[in-house]
Amino acid sequence: MKEYAWFAWLIVIPIAMGIISGLLQPAKKKRNRNRRKRPTKTMSKKTSTLPSRTSKSCRSDEVILTLALDQLNGVEFERLLALYFRGQGYQVHEVGVGGNDGGVDLVVVDKRGERTSVQAKCYADHNFVPVQTVRELVAAKRNHNCILSLLITTSDLTKPAKAEAEKFKVDYWHGGIIEQKLRAWGKWQPIKSRRA
Structure with missing residues (x-):
């Protein structure tokens, strides 16, 4: 049992x-x-x-071409850059209009077919672009089959961001350079600028 x-x-x-x-x-x-x-x-x-x-509202191209950089919002700044690059003979793809861009706002293609990823940052003078933005652009350019990358800002980059840009061969235009290039283009004629 x-x-x-x-x-x-x-x-x-x-x-x-x-x-x-x-x-x-x-x-x-x-x-x-x-x-x-x-x-x-x-x-x-x-x-x-x-x-x-x-x-974000985006004013018409005609209005954007008459506004100073400090009067543009991010979407309008991206649009101004698209107009500028088209005026320089580039084919422009607006891939990240108004945010949620994954690190790339424009892809510009030159006459030889070289693709450049462009990240636009419309910041006030005292706000500098952080290193993270450069890293995102470096990673994102591969997703758009780009050889080159360009960061354009109305302000400037932080020191670590500049170092990262140099390390990964990211070209960048700060506020003074982009303003000079837009003025030389001739179609951008701001009526009133708060900057000197």
């Missing part, structure tokens, strides 16, 4: 463990389902905030 009792326990224990495991399993699935839903809710929140970020 003791032999049968031992044999019965060998059967009862695995069955009991299976039942307990089965009871606990749906609880795990519910937790996983809730975990899956949380990122979806977060994504929908991010998606709902994107239109306000990308819906």
